[in-house]
Amino acid sequence: MDGLNSKQQISSYIIHSQEEEIKRIALELHEGVGQNLYSILTGLQFIESGSIEPDTKKFVRDMAQLIEKTIQEIRLLSVELHPPTLTTLGLLPAMKSYIKLYTSTFGILIDLEVTGEEKWISEKNSITVFRVCQEALTNIAKYADTSNVKIRFFWLEKELKITIEDFGKGFQPDAYEHLNPSSGLAAMQERMLLTGGQCVISSKIGEGTSIEISLPL
Template sequence: MELREDFHVTNYMNQVQEEEMKRIANELHEGPGQQLFSVATGLEFLQSSIQEPGMREYAKELNQLLRRTIEEIRFISAELYPITLGKLGLEAALRSFFTLYTSTFGVVVHMNRSGERIELSENLSLAIFRCCQEALINIAAYAEVDEADVYFTWEKKSLKIDIRDKGKGFDKEAAIANHRMKGVAAMEQRMKQVGGEFSITSELAQGTTVTLLLPIQEGGMER
């Protein structure tokens, strides 16, 4: 009984946290993000009208810095909450995140799909998005690669997602001993909350694969 109550409390707290992050992400996107984009557009116009070469080059450097700042704000906003998730769906939201991820970390993500895509609930889509996000952040931090792969395998009653890299890999027992598995624990917990399964395999110098397996009812809703 206590375990069930703890599960519901944890789930509720996660929902509250997600709603707050969604609010902040929207404010970043609609406020500073849009304002800085307007400034950058104006700066480009001024740059084209400057005659003195030195000042024109300086304006160009300022504009490049501003554009990088805008990209960072977009990435932070996407980390907080994927605004496109509810509007465009899971795969489109992930592709948008992959673009920002590549521009931030220099790791190109290849997305592959087999089977017919099923519309998922926003709750399930968000759990999958968060796990993919966490797995890719770990790749950027530890794998030492410039490419990663995300595979979607759609079945009538299940969805399997593999996030793979061919990086340096790690020793799982050593990682647990050194307290480097917190992100992994968070992914596992998210999958449990939506009735899914989580697994991770890794070998030194062979890379790492994170696998998410989720049961799907007709209509695309989680069980």
Template sequence: MELKSGNQACSYIIQSQEEEIKRVALELHESINQNLYTLQTGLNFIESGIEQPELKNYAKEMSGLMERTIREVRLLSVELYPNTLSTLGLTAAVKSYAKLFTNTFGILIDVDSQGEEKLVSDPESLAAFRVCQEALINIAKYADTDKAKIAFTWGEFSVKIEIKDTGKGFDTNKVMESGRSMGIAAMGERMRLVGGQCNLTSELDKGTTVSIVLPIQS
């Protein structure tokens, strides 16, 4: 009984956190950024009407700063919640994140998809996306490698995703015992909440593989 209510609380916390993140991301993208864009257009219009060179330069600088801010807000919004997940699907969202990841950490990611991609519900695809994100961040932090691979295998009733690196690997027992495995536990929990499975294998000097299986509701 206690265990069940603990799991439900965990599920509730993750779900409400994700809903809040999505709300903030959409608010940034659809409301705040639209207003900033309108302000920038206004600034450009004012700048074109100014004849005094100093003031004109100042207005141009302001417009440049506004452009940078719009870009920052857009990227922040995408970082919080990838809109492509609902519009283009899981593979496209992971491919897009992999590109951003390479630009951020310099680690090349090869994304491969086998089989026909199926429609996955929002909470399930978000859970799988977050696990991929966590696994890649762990590669950047600990694996000491410059490349990794993500492989999707689409079946009729499930999808298997493997995130594999050939980095320095680690002793899984040691890490589990040390209590420094919260990220790994969170990946497992996220998958469990949507009825999936998460498995991690690692070998010293050979690399790490995170493997998830997500059932697809017909």
């Protein structure tokens, strides 16, 4: 038992350290790299507004548009790495924000249904649940071959339950994890176990995949 607790403590420490680094990188992308690119964009727009040759003007405009597109991509990446709403507003608003980003990126529609009254969750547990949901949705985009996903949040008195159903092509969980050790399924389950919760994954070929997440409150 002591060995198991020690292993869980080490895993928890590693995950926490990773999340802190991810948060730092997301902040640097948004406030560092993003702001620098915005300054370059402003300079290019100023040059474009001046009286320069048409060919040069077109070149500067094209460069400004490329910089603007890059700024948008960096902002999206920063939000995906660590959504600011997760810290300021909580799990559910962060999920809603990520769902919009997810749909615009992959074209997969997500039907989000919420039952019960949202309750307070520690930042650590909020991040864990968010990451598990994020990993589930990433796997759906990569492998499920579906255009619709159903996510249900059930806020109970002492537990949060979340179900994610993709209605896609499905797979054999045991065989898939064996052939794809980096698929993230085991990591999803381990993350939830560290919170005292669970992540149960079930799937049938041709019928889709269902993920059930539970977190004690």
